[in-house]
Amino acid sequence: MEQYGLDLLEPCEPTEICEVETFEASCGRGLRTLKQILPGEVVLADKPVLPPCADADEFAAAASSLWTELTPEEQMRLMALRWRSNSAPPAQAGPGLVVPATGRLRGIASFNGMAVVKLVMKPSALKTLEAQPCNGVAVYLNGSMLNHSCFPTVNRLPFSSCLVVRASRDLFLGEELVCAYTEVRAPFYIRQAELESTWAFRCCCWRCLLEERVWAAAPEADRVARSAWRRFERRRKDGTCSEEELRELVNSTADSTKTALAEFLVAIQDRTDLLPAEVLQERGFQRYQAACQCTAADVRALDLTGNTPTHKSTDDLLAFYRLLLASFWAAPAFELAFGLQESQRYEEAHQLWLAVRNVTAELLPFSPSHTAAATEASLSAMAAESVAWEEHVQESVRICCGTYGSGAWLRLAAGRLEHLASPTRMGLDGAYGARLEACLEPRDDMQKLAELFRSSIGGMRCKLRTAHPGWDCTTVHM
Numbered sequence: 489m490e491q492y493g494l495d496l497l498e499p500c501e502p503t504e505i506c507e508v509e510t511f512e513a514s515c516g517r518g519l520r521t522l523k524q525i526l527p528g529e530v531v532l533a534d535k536p537v538l539p540p541c542a543d544a545d546e547f548a549a550a551a552s553s554l555w556t557e558l559t560p561e562e563q564m565r566l567m568a569l570r571w572r573s574n575s576a577p578p579a580q581a582g583p584g585l586v587v588p589a590t591g592r593l594r595g596i597a598s599f600n601g602m603a604v605v606k607l608v609m610k611p612s613a614l615k616t617l618e619a620q621p622c623n624g625v626a627v628y629l630n631g632s633m634l635n636h637s638c639f640p641t642v643n644r645l646p647f648s649s650c651l652v653v654r655a656s657r658d659l660f661l662g663e664e665l666v667c668a669y670t671e672v673r674a675p676f677y678i679r680q681a682e683l684e685s686t687w688a689f690r691c692c693c694w695r696c697l698l699e700e701r702v703w704a705a706a707p708e709a710d711r712v713a714r715s716a717w718r719r720f721e722r723r724r725k726d727g728t729c730s731e732e733e734l735r736e737l738v739n740s741t742a743d744s745t746k747t748a749l750a751e752f753l754v755a756i757q758d759r760t761d762l763l764p765a766e767v768l769q770e771r772g773f774q775r776y777q778a779a780c781q782c783t784a785a786d787v788r789a790l791d792l793t794g795n796t797p798t799h800k801s802t803d804d805l806l807a808f809y810r811l812l813l814a815s816f817w818a819a820p821a822f823e824l825a826f827g828l829q830e831s832q833r834y835e836e837a838h839q840l841w842l843a844v845r846n847v848t849a850e851l852l853p854f855s856p857s858h859t860a861a862a863t864e865a866s867l868s869a870m871a872a873e874s875v876a877w878e879e880h881v882q883e884s885v886r887i888c889c890g891t892y893g894s895g896a897w898l899r900l901a902a903g904r905l906e907h908l909a910s911p912t913r914m915g916l917d918g919a920y921g922a923r924l925e926a927c928l929e930p931r932d933d934m935q936k937l938a939e940l941f942r943s944s945i946g947g948m949r950c951k952l953r954t955a956h957p958g959w960d961c962t963t964v965h966m
């Protein structure tokens with residue numbers, strides 16, 4: 489039983505956890521840790537102040553009618569939340585207030601409400617937790633203090649009974665918790681426009697500042713990458729994309745990113761002041777600092793899928809390249825990898841999934857997208873009968889556990905396993921099941937897995953799955 493995992497999808501009474509305190513951050517109030525936290529650890533489990541509502545109007549009506557049932561502290565903290573774009577810092581309020589104006593309550597819900605997550609099954613049997621306003625909107629008093637960064641340090645899952653915030657990275661005592669308000673696997677100018685239109689602020693996190701300077705060093709690569717992104721956005725809207733075009737987008741964004749990185753490294757040799765102090769001082773950036781000593785030739789020698797470490801500086805450079813790939817390359821690569829997987833080209837899919845997993849691990853470790861990439865990498869390894877498939881399964885269980893809690897891998901991956909299985913490709917005999925069972929131990933529920941395998945192996949043998957007729961990329965999975 490994992491109290492802060494997928495069990496929260498069912499009605500339950502979670503216990504609160506609060507390893508954080510509010511403080512005055514540079515961009516208004518924020519949350520920081522009260523102790524050192526490891527990746528995957530729950531740092532905050534926060535109940536909503538009211539049950540989730542359909543929208544901000546309903547929240548305002550519910551808060552007005554239930555106002556006297558809130559504790560004085562809840563009233564005070566609710567009133568201290570931001571409620572319009574120019575309301576910062578919010579007025580300090582005392583307890584026992586009269587019922588606040590509807591407009592203010594509506595504003596509080598609009599600015600601080602989080603769409604609740606539900607388990608969604610895609611046509612490809614991929615299960616993910618998706619947050620959509622139609623699931624209901626909840627206001628969490630502690631969780632509302634989380635600030636945004638395009639390089640998040642925590643992953644938040646707003647369940648209807650509880651907001652669960654887990655560390656994505658090592659957090660030291662007193663470190664600020666920052667999460668992503670918007671999709672951060674997009675170029676900086678897209679992220680900034682999105683944040684400006686939805687949240688009325690312009691992001692100036694260190695990743696945005698860094699990325700802006702990297703691409704400014706290579707205007708031609710920047711132009712090519714932006715044009716590729718526009719085409720990708722169009723295809724996402726249409727919901728269709730040919731394999732050829734998607735492959736072209738993936739290759740072209742990887743090349744442009746490599747060129748931008750190489751030219752940036754040349755530029756920074758001449759102009760050591762290229763990066764502002766705000767970037768240099770950030771703990772998140774320090775991982776990439778050594779990479780700034782590398783040369784353009786080092787960049788050209790990088791192999792995206794290659795995992796063979798050469799020397800330390802190249803490892804750092806590969807990490808930096810992966811961070812930059814998260815902006816233009818990751819989203820189309822995710823689509824291409826899914827397409828390859830669906831058309832049962834498992835070896836090719838596996839190589840691409842590994843690259844996607846590593847890029848996602850750089851930007852969003854222990855997040856739903858990291859879990860999806862790692863799980864797909866493990867499933868393609870199994871389907872391709874790769875010798876190392878058990879290692880990939882173990883890695884995906886580890887990541888899934890740090891994202892959703894223990895026991896989640898089975899619930900999320902089992903459907904995909906069955907969907908991808910074909911009697912010829914995945915030799916689903918007892919020995920296969922036993923190997924999988926063994927590699928999940930001890931994190932997952934052995935008994936449950938054994939039962940699943942016994943029933944699904946029997947079921948799958950009866951199903952003669954036909955291979956996908958040609959390329960089918962009509963579903964956008966992101």
Ligand SMILES: [Zn+2]
Nearest residue numbers: 638691693696
């Ligand atoms: Zn940013």
